[in-house]
Amino acid sequence: xxxxxxxxxxxxxxxxxxxxxxxxxxxxxxxxxxxxxxxxxxxxxxxxxxxxxxxxxxxxxxxxxxxxxxxxxxxxxxxxxxxxxxxxxxxxxxxxxxxxxxxxxxxxxxxxxxxxxxxxxxxxxxxxxxxxxxxxxxxxxxxxxxxxxxxxxxxxxxxxxxxxxxxxxxxxxxxxxxxxxxxxxxxxxxxxxxxxxx
Amino acid sequence: xxxxxxxxxxxxxxxxxxxxxxxxxxxxxxxxxxxxxxxxxxxxxxxxxxxxxxxxxxxxxxxxxxxxxxxxxxxxxxxxxxxxxxxxxxxxxxxxxxxxxxxxxxxxxxxxxxxxxxxxxxxxxxxxxxxxxxxxxxxxxxxxxxxxxxxxxxxxxxxxxxxxxxxxxxxxxxxxxxxxxxxxxxxxxxxxxxxxxxxxxxxxxxxxxxxxxxxxxxxxxxxxxxxxxxxxxxxxxxxxxxxxxxxxxxxxxxxxxxxxxxxxxxxxxxxxxxxxxxxxxxxxxxxxxxxxxxxxxxxxxxxxxxxxxxxxxxxxxxxxxxxxxxxxxxxxxxxxxxxxxxxxxxxxxxxxxxxxxxxxxxxxxxxxxxxxxxxxxxxxxxxxxxxxxxxxxxxxxxxxxxxxxxxxxxxxxxxxxxxxxxxxxxxxxxxxxxxxxxxxxxxxxxxxxxxxxxxxxxxxxxxxxxxxxxxxxxxxxxxxxxxxxxxxxxxxxxxxxxxxxxxxxxxxxxxxxxxxxxxxxxxxxxxxxxxxxxxxxxxxxxxxxxxxxxxxxxxx
Numbered sequence: 082x083x084x085x086x087x088x089x090x091x092x093x094x095x096x097x098x099x100x101x102x103x104x105x106x107x108x109x110x111x112x113x114x115x116x117x118x119x120x121x122x123x124x125x126x127x128x129x130x131x132x133x134x135x136x137x138x139x140x141x142x143x144x145x146x147x148x149x150x151x152x153x154x155x156x157x158x159x160x161x162x163x164x165x166x167x168x169x170x171x172x173x174x175x176x177x178x179x180x181x182x183x184x185x186x187x188x189x190x191x192x193x194x195x196x197x198x199x200x201x202x203x204x205x206x207x208x209x210x211x212x213x214x215x216x217x218x219x220x221x222x223x224x225x226x227x228x229x230x231x232x233x234x235x236x237x238x239x240x241x242x243x244x245x246x247x248x249x250x251x252x253x254x255x256x257x258x259x260x261x262x263x264x265x266x267x268x269x270x271x272x273x274x275x276x277x278x279x
Numbered sequence: 280x281x282x283x284x285x286x287x288x289x290x291x292x293x294x295x296x297x298x299x300x301x302x303x304x305x306x307x308x309x310x311x312x313x314x315x316x317x318x319x320x321x322x323x324x325x326x327x328x329x330x331x332x333x334x335x336x337x338x339x340x341x342x343x344x345x346x347x348x349x350x351x352x353x354x355x356x357x358x359x360x361x362x363x364x365x366x367x368x369x370x371x372x373x374x375x376x377x378x379x380x381x382x383x384x385x386x387x388x389x390x391x392x393x394x395x396x397x398x399x400x401x402x403x404x405x406x407x408x409x410x411x412x413x414x415x416x417x418x419x420x421x422x423x424x425x426x427x428x429x430x431x432x433x434x435x436x437x438x439x440x441x442x443x444x445x446x447x448x449x450x451x452x453x454x455x456x457x458x459x460x461x462x463x464x465x466x467x468x469x470x471x472x473x474x475x476x477x478x479x480x481x482x483x484x485x486x487x488x489x490x491x492x493x494x495x496x497x498x499x500x501x502x503x504x505x506x507x508x509x510x511x512x513x514x515x516x517x518x519x520x521x522x523x524x525x526x527x528x529x530x531x532x533x534x535x536x537x538x539x540x541x542x543x544x545x546x547x548x549x550x551x552x553x554x555x556x557x558x559x560x561x562x563x564x565x566x567x568x569x570x571x572x573x574x575x576x577x578x579x580x581x582x583x584x585x586x587x588x589x590x591x592x593x594x595x596x597x598x599x600x601x602x603x604x605x606x607x608x609x610x611x612x613x614x615x616x617x618x619x620x621x622x623x624x625x626x627x628x629x630x631x632x633x634x635x636x637x638x639x640x641x642x643x644x645x646x647x648x649x650x651x652x653x654x655x656x657x658x659x660x661x662x663x664x665x666x667x668x669x670x671x672x673x674x675x676x677x678x679x680x681x682x683x684x685x686x687x688x689x690x691x692x693x694x695x696x697x698x699x700x701x702x703x704x705x706x707x708x709x710x711x712x713x714x715x716x717x718x719x720x721x722x723x724x725x726x727x728x729x730x731x732x733x734x735x736x737x738x739x740x741x742x743x744x745x746x747x748x749x750x751x752x753x754x755x756x757x758x759x760x761x762x763x764x765x766x767x768x769x770x771x772x773x774x775x776x777x778x779x780x781x782x783x784x785x786x787x788x789x790x791x792x793x794x795x796x797x798x799x800x801x802x803x804x805x806x807x808x809x810x811x812x813x814x815x816x817x818x819x820x821x822x823x824x825x826x827x828x829x830x831x832x833x834x835x
Binding site: 106110118121123125147148149150152153154170188201256258276 | 406407656687
C-alpha cells in the first residue's frame with residue numbers, strides 16, 4: 082500500500098463552472114489517501130463558479146506542503162474543455178501529459194475556434210491524449226456531465242497517474258451520492274472498455 | 280451544500296481517525312471539538328461553507344445556528360450568547376469584518392464570559408471578492424484582538440480549539456484569520472473528541488455586571504487599561520506557545536525566513552525545491568506577536584526574509600524589533616515579493632533563491648500563448664437576464680447611470696450586459712445614488728439584491744426618503760442569497776414565507792412602487808420608463824426565484 086511513497090504527483094484539472102471539478106478532486110484525493118499518500122488540494126468557490134474558468138489542484142506524495150502546484154511542475158493536466166486546456170501550459174514541463182476532453186464551449190468575445198485551439202494543443206505531440214469524453218458519455222450513458230469521471234477512470238487505466246484503477250473505483254463509491262452512483266460506475270466501466278486504453 | 284455522507288462524517292466521534300477536510304470544514308470540526316453552543320454568520324466566500332454546514336448539522340450537533348441579517352448583527356448576537364456564558368463562533372469574509380467592526384472594538388473592551396471565536400476569511404487575489412483586495416490584519420491592532428493564522432486544515436481545527444481556550448482563559452474574543460487558499464484547501468485531518476456541553480447540564484444565564492459589559496466613561500478608560508493588560512498576558516502566552524515555532528536549519532547560521540499562514544507552506548515547498556535547509560520561524564499568532572521569540576530568532580542573522588501576502592505588516596514589526604537586538608540586520612520582504620495579488624509557490628521559490636543566491640529555473644515556459652479569458656456571467660435561465668432585457672428596452676443606456684453592488688448582479692459589469700457605472704459594498708448603491716441625485720439631475724437606476732437589501736440597504740433607502748431624492752431602485756428579489764451558495768435570508772427563510780420586502784417599502788410611504796415578475800416584460804419596461812420621470816424615489820421589486828431555488832418554491 083505504501084510502496085510508491087517516493088513519488089510526488091501534481092494534477093491540474095481545468096474546465097468551466099459546473100463541470101464537476103470539485104467532485105473529481107474529491108475522488109482523486111480519496112484514491113490517493115487509500116494508497117497511503119499525503120495529499121493537499123486547492124479549489125475555488127463562489128464567483129468563479131458562475132460560468133467562468135475553474136481550475137483545481139491535487140498534489141500527493143510522501144509529504145506535501147503547498148496546496149498549489151508551482152509553474153512547470155504539473156505531471157498531468159486534465160482538461161474538460163479544449164480552450165481551458167491551454168491554461169495547462171503554465172504548469173507544464175517537457176514530460177507533462179495532457180488528457181483533454183474534445184469538447185468546445187465558445188468564449189464570448191474570443192476568436193478562438195476549435196481548430197485553432199486543437200492546432201496549439203497538437204504541439205504537445207505524444208503528450209496529448211484527446212478523448213471525446215462528453216460525446217461518448219452523452220451517446221452511451223445519456224449524460225455528458227459523466228465525462229469527468231470517465232476521464233479520471235481512463236487516466237488510471239492508461240497509467241497516466243500512479244494510482245490504481247481499483248482505488249479510483251473505491252473512491253467513486255465513497256464520494257458519489259448513492260442516487261448518482263450507478264451511472265458513475267457505468268462511466269468507470271465504459272472507460273475500462275475504451276479503445277483509448279488499448 | 281454539504282452531502283449526507285459528509286454530515287455524518289463531520290459529526291463522527293472517533294478520536295484518532297483521519298478524514299479529509301476543507302479548511303472551512305476543519306474550522307467547524309474545531310468548534311465542535313471545543314463544545315461550541317452558538318454559531319452565527321452572514322454568508323461570504325471564502326467563509327460560506329462554515330454557515331452552510333452548521334445550517335445542516337446544528338440540530339444533530341445540539342448547537343444554535345442562525346444566518347444573521349449582516350455580520351455586525353451576527354457578531355452582536357454571538358456576543359450576547361457569550362455574555363450569557365455560552366461558547367460562540369461567528370464566521371464572515373473580510374468585508375464582513377468592516378461591517379462588524381463597530382461592535383468588535385467595544386466587545387474587546389468588555390470581553391466575554393463564554394469563549395468566543397471570530398473567523399475572518401480574506402481573499403487575496405479577489406477570487407470571490409469585488410470591492411477591494413482586503414488584508415484584515417490591521418483590525419487586530421485596532422481592536423486589540425488576539426489573532427491566529429492557520430496554514431492548513433489540520434491547523435484550522437487545532438487553532439480554532441486554541442482560540443476557544445485563549446478566549447475562555449483571558450475572557451476576550453479571539454480572531455482566526457484565514458485566506459482563500461487555507462479555507463479552500465483539503466488535507467487529511469486527525470479527529471479528536473466532540474465536546475457536547477449540553478450533556479454537562481449547563482444552564483446559561485446572563486449575570487448582571489454593568490461594570491463588565493457597559494462601556495461608559497469613565498469606566499471605559501479602566502476597561503481599556505484592563506484590555507491592554509490582558510494583551511500583555513496573552514503576549515507571554517504567545518511567547519511560550521508551540522504554534523510560534525522555530526525550525527533550525529543546517530544550511531546557514533546567517534540567514535533566516537519568517538512566515539505564517541499559507542505563505543509558510545510555500546516557504547517549505549521552496550526550501551524542498553531548492554534543497555535548502557534554512558532556519559524558519561513560523562508564526563501562528565499574528566497578534567500579539569511573540570516579540571522575544573522573534574528577537575532571539577533574528578539576533579545573530581545577517582539577513583532575514585519575511586514572506587507574507589499583501590501588505591508588509593510582519594515586515595514592519597520585524598524592522599521595529601531588529602532595532603534593539605540587531606540594528607545591522609538586512610531585512611528582505613516586499614522588495615522580493617509583490618504586495619498586490621495572492622502569492623504563488625513559484626514566486627516564493629524565486630524570492631528565496633534570490634535571497635540565498637541559489638539558482639532556480641522554472642522548468643518550462645516554451646509555449647507562450649494568448650489564452651482567451653472566460654469571464655463569469657449570469658447562469659443560463661437566470662431571472663436577472665429578464666430584468667436586464669426589460670431595462671434595456673426602456674431606456675437609452677447612455678442617458679442613465681447604473682449603480683451596482685455585491686451579489687450575482689455584480690456580473691452586470693461584464694459583457695454582454697455592461698450595465699454598471701459604479702460598484703462598492705453591500706447597501707452602498709442606494710446611498711451613492713442619493714448623492715449623485717443631489718449633485719446632478721442625471722437619471723439613475725440602482726440594483727440591490729434581496730439579501731443585500733436586508734443586510735445594509737434599508738438605512739440607505741430610509742435616508743433617500745427622508746432627505747428626498749428620486750433614484751429608481753430595483754430590488755432584485757431572487758428569493759435567496761445566490762452568489763454565496765443559496766443561503767436563506769429574512770425575506771426567504773428556510774421555512775417560507777418570511778418578512779415581505781413590500782411591507783417595508785410601503786411602511787416608508789413610497790408611492791412609486793411595484794412588485795413585478797420580470798417575465799412580464801412589457802409591464803416592467805413601461806414601469807421603468809414611468810418611474811424614471813418621477814420627482815420622488817421609486818422602487819421596483821423584481822421578483823422571480825433563482826433557478827436553483829425555483830424548484831423549492833414550486834413545491835410549495
